[in-house]
Each structure stands twice: as C-alpha cells, then as structure tokens.
Amino acid sequence: MKNIQVLLKSRPEGEPTEDNFEIVESPLPEVGEGGVLRKTLWLSVDPYMRARMSTAKSYAAPANVGEPMVGGTVSEVVASNNPRYAPGDVVVGFDGWQSYAVSDGKGLRKLDPSLAPPSFALGVLGMPGLTAYVALLDIGKPQEGETVVVSAAAGAVGSIAGQIAKLKGCRVIGLAGTDAKCEYVTGELGFDECINYKTADLKTALPDGIDVYVDNVGGAILDAALRKLNTFARIPLVGLISQYNDLKPQPGPNLGPLLSTRSTMRGMIVTDHSDRFPDFLRDMSGWVKEGKVKLREDVIE
C-alpha cells in the first residue's frame, strides 16, 4: 500500500491550475509510539483553501510548498498505538490531500456513524454548517419576519444559513449563479426566492429592506446589497470568493449605505467559534434528522 499525496508544488498566481500541484506516491507513514494511522475516506474541498495556497496575510498559516495541500477529512483509523482510537474508528480531522495520515491523534474527533453519515461531518454537521449557524444566528441575529439575503445560496454555507433563517421565520432570498442552482434553492431548500446574479439586474432584483445579508462572495453583489439595507442591518462577512483569485486587492463596496443605515458588518472565521459547536451539533443534528434542513452532497470519487 502506498500513500498518495497531492502536494502544493507552487503558489498560484490568479486562478490555480493543475501545474500548481503534484501527485506523488510514498510509503505508508509509520504509526510510531502513541500514533494513529488513518485512511482518508472523504476530503472536503472548500473556498478557504485558495487563501491557504497564498502567503498573503491571513488568519491562518499558509500551506507549505512541497507538502500535502491542507483540508478537512473524514478518515478511518487503520492502526493505532493510542488508547483513545482503535482500528475501525471513523474520525474527522484535518489531514489534507492525501490518502493516509498519521499523528498523535490531537485534533481528531470520533464520529458515531449510527447518528449521521460520516461525510456530513465535513458539511452540514461540520465546518460549513457551524459557519452558517454562527454567521446567521450570532452575527446576523435574524428576527421573525425580517428579510435575510444569502449569497452563494446553493453552496455549503449559504444553503444552510438560508434554511436556518427560514426556520426562524424570516423571508429568505438566495443568490446563485445558474438557474439550476436557483431551482434547487427555492424548490428543494425552500428559500422564498432566488436571484440568478449572472442574468438579473441586481439593482432591481434585490429586495428593498434587507435586514441580514450573509455574504460569502463580496464584490458587486455586496455593493448592490448594501444599497438595499434596512436600518440597523447586520452583515456577517463569511467569505469573499469573488476576490480569492485576484492578483492584487480590488476596491470594495461603497460604504455610504452602511453609515446611513447604521448597519454592522463583521468578519467571521469559524475557528473562533468552536465554543458554539455543542449547541450547533445538537440543533443541526435535530434539524437534519427531522428533515428541516436539507442538503446535497457533491461527491467525486
């Protein structure tokens, strides 16, 4: 058996290409004293990874060139010298783009496959789900009857944020980049509306009186959304997907509306909010089990 690893070979300039990565085979790592060897079952591919490929100032250290690209994983323990883990255990961790990983077990969390499919720990019951939960509830603070707009509404974070907002009695409008995504967002996820931002005129399509805008993308959508804010609106800034491949920082939105509506925009990184994980896991597990929060996994073998 070999370990197949995808190494970060060079830092992308602009959009990443295959040339920035290199697939290598290496012997399986040694388990070692106290070690836990696991086989990767699922790797989550997320927008934040683009920032990890860069050395630009960020909230986390960059991935190292010549090492496996970083990423969240669900794995099965295949050998263990650590009393807390036994072969067959399924764990969520941060093993990156490789088929096997070994460590002393720190940072792993054991999953109970009878409660939910283990892959959910990388999505609705994991980092993207917690991001949506904290961004919407703790920063967005939606009140019943308010209007909540969510960008990247078909995505891992947006789809969940919008569904929680529906559960809280809000009117929820999603933004997505294809009609098919919009159909999914309104048809399956139950958002009240979905705007295809690539074909709609945002100036007229966005509703007046946005109370919460959960933003994953920045750029022109954020600029347009600010012009529709209600007074005292809340804008959890969760991602800036539109600019992750930019070679130099682009201007942002005009902030006049933020001032005139006395609204609050707050940057949010999920790793600051692990104290909310127990509440999140209890609520979200319940919602998923009851069918109140739906999800679609995009799995590539």
Next chain:
Amino acid sequence: MKNIQVLLKSRPEGEPTEDNFEIVESPLPEVGEGGVLRKTLWLSVDPYMRARMSTAKSYAAPANVGEPMVGGTVSEVVASNNPRYAPGDVVVGFDGWQSYAVSDGKGLRKLDPSLAPPSFALGVLGMPGLTAYVALLDIGKPQEGETVVVSAAAGAVGSIAGQIAKLKGCRVIGLAGTDAKCEYVTGELGFDECINYKTADLKTALPDGIDVYVDNVGGAILDAALRKLNTFARIPLVGLISQYNDLKPQPGPNLGPLLSTRSTMRGMIVTDHSDRFPDFLRDMSGWVKEGKVKLREDVIE
C-alpha cells in the same frame, strides 16, 4: 429688525458653491400663541450638512429648496409666549441658517451659561462631542493599551474621540491634512502621533495592529487602515467626508482584511444615541472643566 436667512436655492452637483444659496431678508416672524422667538447666537457648520443638501437616500430628510438651510444653533430667547422659556434664556436648537427663528419650543434645550460657554453646546458638549463619545466608547470599546487611530483628528469629532481614547489609556494616532493640524493634535491635544495623510505614505506611516479606527472620512485612508487591523478590531464609521461631494458612489475599501481579522465595522449616526446624552454630558463636562479634554473653536463672525 429683519430676519436674515440663507436659503438653499438649488441642490449642489459635486462641491457646493455660493450659487446654491441665496441670502434674503424678511420681517421677524410672529411669536404667536405658545411660541418662542429667538435670535441665533451661533450656528454650527458640520460635514453632515452636505448630505442634507442632496435628495440621495439618507438617514434624514433633505433640506428643502427655498427654505433656510438646516443646522444646529445656540440662540437667545427674545420673546416668548411659552411658560418654559423667558427672554434672555439661552437655548440649543436646530434653527438653521437664519438670524431669527420661531417655534413652539419643541426640541429646544435650555443651557446654563454658568456651567460652560453656550457655544460649547454645538461642539464638545453637543452633537460632535456625543458622536465622539458614543463612537469611541460604545462602538470602538477601547481597552487600555490598545492602539486607536482617528481620522480628521483636528476636527470636531476626531479631536474629542482621540482625547477620550488617551483618557482610557490607549495609544492614539491621529490623521490630519496639514502639518499645522498635526502639531495641534500632538502638541495641544496630546495624541501620541499624528500623520499628515497628504504627505505620508499611509502603507508605512500607519501603525501595525490597529484595534480601533474611528473613521470620519472613508476613502483611501480607510482602505489603508483596514490593512493594518489587529484581530477583532472595531471600526465605528462616523462619516465619509471624502465622498460627500461625489456625483456617483465610488468604490470603497477592499474588505479582505475585515474578514481575515474578524473585525467589525459599524455605521453610527448620533441621533440614535440620545439615551447616552446624560452620561456624555456628565463625563464630558467634567473632562472639559478639569482640562482633560481640550478644544479649539473656529468662530466666524
């Protein structure tokens, strides 16, 4: 006696000119039943007035063309049919650009000239002072030892915000547009540093690790300041002087740093915070009396 009024004659496009105003004389207004007639002693000229000249969406109704331009005033009551006010009373109000005004007295507040010069009610003990107090303390929430940056540091709001931050044990850096203003800011007001943003390279001149940025101006300074934020920084957005004369909304700052530092930017309009006026007046009166907050009035006869 005549009432001299400065009417808003037309709405400025870009920078206001004299042609947008018209000076007219009219008879003194009748006092009427329950009325209070007063003579304007001081009129405060403030940046927010530019927004009042426009019909662009804002937090307050625009001034009407053909009527006196709006503004905060300190006046002396010259005739009164209202039992709450007597001739000789000095009041703060919102009588606008005219030498006399009459009303039923609503919205007036009587001043005690023995406590402080009445003109202070338009500055350090009035709207600009309360703006600085709430923006810095309630939104900025500075902690001892933190770094506070203040734009328009020689201005009515900035000069006070910075001095309160010094009183709270912060390191305070001001930004101003001339060396003379900077000398005043460090020499007289006691800021630790002042940067002339017109001659300095903000990328290097601004300190690393800004915890609170009290912003009055927006534009390039805000963009530069965001790149120097500490984690969990707070940015009370009090004004956007740099864009008030813009004919169309300009782009704003790149928001990448707001996200990566998990900082909070919040628009603030002083009229929302009248509940803080008693605390403000108590604290600020004390600070001014003890010489802990200094001020310079710019009076034009």
